[in-house]
Amino acid sequence: MSGKVKVRAAANAESMSGAVSVNERILRDCHGLYSNSDSGLIALASHLGLSFLPPRKKITVMLMGNHSAGKSSFINWYVEEHIQRTGVAIETQGFAFITSGRKRESLTGDATLHLYPHFKPLQSFEGVSEYLCTEISTSRQKKFSLVTFVDTPGLVDGDMKYPFDVNRALLWLGELCDLVLVFFDPMGQALCKRTLDIVEKINEHHGDKLRFYLSKADEAGTESDRQRVLMQIVQELCKRPGLNKCGFDMPTIYIPNPNKPSRCVNQIEEVCKTIEKTITQTVQNTLNTLGRDCQKLTETIEQVLREDDETVRRNRRARVKGCMFGLGGLILPIFLLASALFGFIPPEVWSALLGKDVAETLEIYLTPLHTLWSLFPEGYVSYVFLSLAILALMLLFLAQRCFRTQTTLSKKQRRYLLDRHAYVNEVVVQKKNQLYEDYLKQSVAEHDMS
Numbered sequence: 001m002s003g004k005v006k007v008r009a010a011a012n013a014e015s016m017s018g019a020v021s022v023n024e025r026i027l028r029d030c031h032g033l034y035s036n037s038d039s040g041l042i043a044l045a046s047h048l049g050l051s052f053l054p055p056r057k058k059i060t061v062m063l064m065g066n067h068s069a070g071k072s073s074f075i076n077w078y079v080e081e082h083i084q085r086t087g088v089a090i091e092t093q094g095f096a097f098i099t100s101g102r103k104r105e106s107l108t109g110d111a112t113l114h115l116y117p118h119f120k121p122l123q124s125f126e127g128v129s130e131y132l133c134t135e136i137s138t139s140r141q142k143k144f145s146l147v148t149f150v151d152t153p154g155l156v157d158g159d160m161k162y163p164f165d166v167n168r169a170l171l172w173l174g175e176l177c178d179l180v181l182v183f184f185d186p187m188g189q190a191l192c193k194r195t196l197d198i199v200e201k202i203n204e205h206h207g208d209k210l211r212f213y214l215s216k217a218d219e220a221g222t223e224s225d226r227q228r229v230l231m232q233i234v235q236e237l238c239k240r241p242g243l244n245k246c247g248f249d250m251p252t253i254y255i256p257n258p259n260k261p262s263r264c265v266n267q268i269e270e271v272c273k274t275i276e277k278t279i280t281q282t283v284q285n286t287l288n289t290l291g292r293d294c295q296k297l298t299e300t301i302e303q304v305l306r307e308d309d310e311t312v313r314r315n316r317r318a319r320v321k322g323c324m325f326g327l328g329g330l331i332l333p334i335f336l337l338a339s340a341l342f343g344f345i346p347p348e349v350w351s352a353l354l355g356k357d358v359a360e361t362l363e364i365y366l367t368p369l370h371t372l373w374s375l376f377p378e379g380y381v382s383y384v385f386l387s388l389a390i391l392a393l394m395l396l397f398l399a400q401r402c403f404r405t406q407t408t409l410s411k412k413q414r415r416y417l418l419d420r421h422a423y424v425n426e427v428v429v430q431k432k433n434q435l436y437e438d439y440l441k442q443s444v445a446e447h448d449m450s
Contacts (some may be wrong), residue, residue: 023326047420048304059147060179063180064180065155066192083403155194155198157193174198182212184233203240212249214253218262249411254264291429301424
């Protein structure tokens with residue numbers, strides 16, 4: 001029997017590692033589709049005046065609670081490595097990022113902000129940068145390869161002085177993180193007012209991220225003692241606006257110790273399942289966002305091309321109008337001058353200058369104009385002539401205005417947009433569909449195995 005159990009456990013472990021690799025690959029490939037310097041969606045979006053953010057390769061899980069609530073101990077248990085210091089004192093005075101990597105390493109605050117660019121606004125929080133660090137572990141336990149834990153300072157009431165505005169920093173991180181695990185220590189300040197205040201603030205806009213746990217449940221005494229502590233914590237939470245929900249859930253958890261068995265129900269695996277659900281939801285959200293961004297890009301490109309086509313048509317119509325106005329503005333002065341000269345210069349002079357045949361032809365065409373001029377009283381001819389000259393100038397001015405066309409895309413720019421449109425539709429969308437198919441295959445396989 002033990003051999004079968006080992007074989008089954010090995011098979012389950014292998015399937016879980018395979019599932020992790022699929023999710024890792026999906027998130028990594030999605031990140032690459034956005035951040036590729038040559039053909040990435042971010043570069044294309046910037047060219048179109050849009051702004052996209054690259055999806056993260058991992059989810060971020062923040063742990064908060066009163067000091068000695070077991071946050072660091074949980075991280076050590078999850079990673080299966082003693083990576084965070086633990087103890088009854090406030091060991092974690094700053095923010096520690098715990099993530100997986102190729103080798104065990106510790107990073108300072110500046111290196112941490114370079115590693116996590118989306119956390120760079122923490123630099124504006126006075127004193128926080130000096131209390132930032134990152135611990136990189138090579139562990140591949142559970143889903144750690146897809147998780148970045150944020151271990152936060154232990155919270156206490158009273159005269160405890162923090163080197164920075166801890167409330168403000170926690171609220172900012174709570175908005176950025178994907179999941180916030182709140183640990184209540186039944187032996188310590190489980191009803192820490194500072195903790196409850198921050199939880200209430202986070203719940204106002206990101207209540208779906210919050211999960212509550214009674215940590216160190218095996219140290220809470222008898223079952224009735226645990227129930228009494230649970231009731232007190234739940235009652236305090238429910239007094240806060242927005243937290244008085246029906247069916248309030250607070251699992252009891254503690255770090256398993258083979259040398260110290262306990263009859264207390266340990267729901268620590270529920271925390272792991274919550275993290276796994278957040279990972280799968282993040283994968284789905286990333287793929288859905290990728291699909292929406294692709295649609296937005298193609299629609300924007302199509303709109304830009306349509307607007308450019310319309311601009312080309314408007315420019316063409318404007319040029320036609322400009323030619324007509326310009327022709328009128330040029331021909332009108334010529335005829336005015338010719339008609340005036342024809343009336344004042346004797347026909348013999350025209351015959352001598354142009355020849356008899358040309359002079360007779362010119363006379364045929366200009367006689368009506370000369371006749372038209374004779375209809376005006378002699379005192380008004382100059383005014384009419386001046387008015388027509390002004391009209392000619394106005395036509396030339398309108399022609400100049402019409403030739404001021406709007407800028408259109410060059411052939412190179414249109415070719416670039418058409419190529420990007422084809423790339424998004426034929427490459428990125430198909431890649432997204434393939435990743436979604438791989439994700440669903442994995443999910444179906446896990447469902448069948450269960």
